Amino acid sequence: MQRFDLIVSNADIVTVGGRFNADIGVRDGRIAALAHGLDPALADQVIDAAGRMVTPGGVDAHCHLDQASDDGSKGSDDFLTGTRSAACGGTTTVIPFAMQFKGQSLDEAVADYHRRAEGQASIDYAFHLIISDASPAVVKEQLPRMVEAGYTSFKIYMTYESLKLSDREILDVLDAARTLGALSMIHAENDDCIAWLTERLLAQGKTAPRYHALAHSAIGEREATHRAISLSELVDVPILLVHVSSRAAVEQIHWARGQGFNIFSETCPQYLFLTAEDLGIGDDFHGAKCICSPPPRDADSQKAIWNGLANGTFTIFSSDHSPYNFDDPQGKKLHGEDASFDRIPNGIPGLETRLSLLMSEGVLGGRISAERFVELTATAPARLYGLYPQKGTIAVGADADLVIWDNDLDKTLRHVDLHSAADYTPYEGFKLKAWPAWTLSRGKPVWAHGAYCGTAGAGRFLPCAAPFPAQK
Ligand code: URP
Ligand code: ZN
Ligand code: ZN
Secondary structure, three states: OOOEEEEEEEEEEEEOOEEEEEEEEEEOOEEEEEEOOOOHHHEEEEEEOOOOEEEEOEEEOOEOOOOOOOOOOOOOOOHHHHHHHHHHOOEEEEOOEEEOOOOOOHHHHHHHHHHHHOOOOOOEEOOEEEOOOOOHHHHHHHHHHHHHOOOOEEEEEOOOOOOEOOHHHHHHHHHHHHHHOOEEEEEOOOHHHHHHHHHHHHHOOOOOHHHHHHHOOHHHHHHHHHHHHHHHHHHOOOEEEOOOOOHHHHHHHHHHHHOOOOEEEEEOOHHHHOOHHHHOOOOOHHHHHHOOOOOOOOHHHHHHHHHHHHHOOOOEEOOOEOOOOOOOOOOOOOOOOOOOHHHOOOOEOOOOOHHHHHHHHHHOOOOOOHHHHHHHHHHHHHHHOOOOOOOOOOOOOOEOOEEEEEOOOOEEOOHHHOOOOOOOOOOOOOEEOOEEEEEEEOOEEEEEOOEEOOOOOOOOEOOOOOOOOOOO
16 A cells, blocks of 8 residues: 555646546655545545645746845845745745856856755745856857756846847847757847936936836837847747736737747736836835836736736746835835936835735636636746646646645735735735645645745755757
């Protein structure tokens, strides 16, 4: 008789392939059996999941943890608090960024982020690279070594002074990605449009946080999205457009996919649940809490993003968790409360709330199926970043990363109940119908009975496989 460390009994299991009822037997951190009537006497622990949906642990493929900066700002979450907060919200794998400073080698960047994560993470993690220096040595010598070592995705910025690459440099990185079978993730906003609009707004005295949404126009996002698609077409390589915010950008992606181009795309909760109005009224500095790039748009874009999630235009749903404390001289108040919008650190918290917001409004709100929820939040990111089938599904042999849901809630989201080190949530007061009752990371509870029960350092580094065949 085979024994189990844990049986999750009577689970309403959701996978991309369908929904079925079974018991889940867990041994040595992996799913060892999916069957009816597993004998509870054969397990050290039994969780009765009767009446509860069980989904794969979330894979959050876009978050910034303990990311270094060169302007004196400091993100709120490191690997300890960020992964704790992820676990409490049902996420069991995170893929933050190892950011290269200009002039730094990728090897140095990766070593730095491993040091930051060491002994801190309570759930498993991989790394994307951020390439800010696309010199021939980086692209031709360092990148192949990185892909070989399990860093198979790179973020490229079309804006931000210290990070942006020229189109020519982007072509070089895309060409390397093609040869290596890696994935380039593109932040698509037109840098000159942002700079030009910012200059005009500031000259007119329009400095309050809310003007960030005007400076980062949907037109600039649309243009850069189309340009990124064109560069990808030219090189004949897949790309992923990250944090897509507007109807105009969704339309470009929809068009490109209709042409048969290999374009993947990501959106985030802020583009479903916030609008530019959340950046404040008048001169209210509290609007800084919702400054992120691209910014939240309007009701029409929210509708287009929901449609894109339902109709398959979007590949993945990530948080883009990049929190800065509001009341902090290294956070949103880096340059004081009178700072103009262009000097306020960009980014908002969202790791812990990503899954419950989408479960509540997407699945229980009747906008997407439970299977599509699983695809967007776990299976597709695991596939796209070379972690599947170890991560992102409920199947024999997969890691026992599971969320057992409470889906009958009338809960009010409050910052005080969350576990990030961020000092606010942009979703304060939102009504939720769902929250994880249990989160299991490799079969071990990290969230149960309303409390965090993970262990710092229990999270393991996951080298990623290259997601695409290498091409000559
Ligand atoms: O404003 C944002 N999104 N900050 C995080 C960095 C990025 O561009 O994803
Ligand atoms: Zn970005
Ligand atoms: Zn980001």
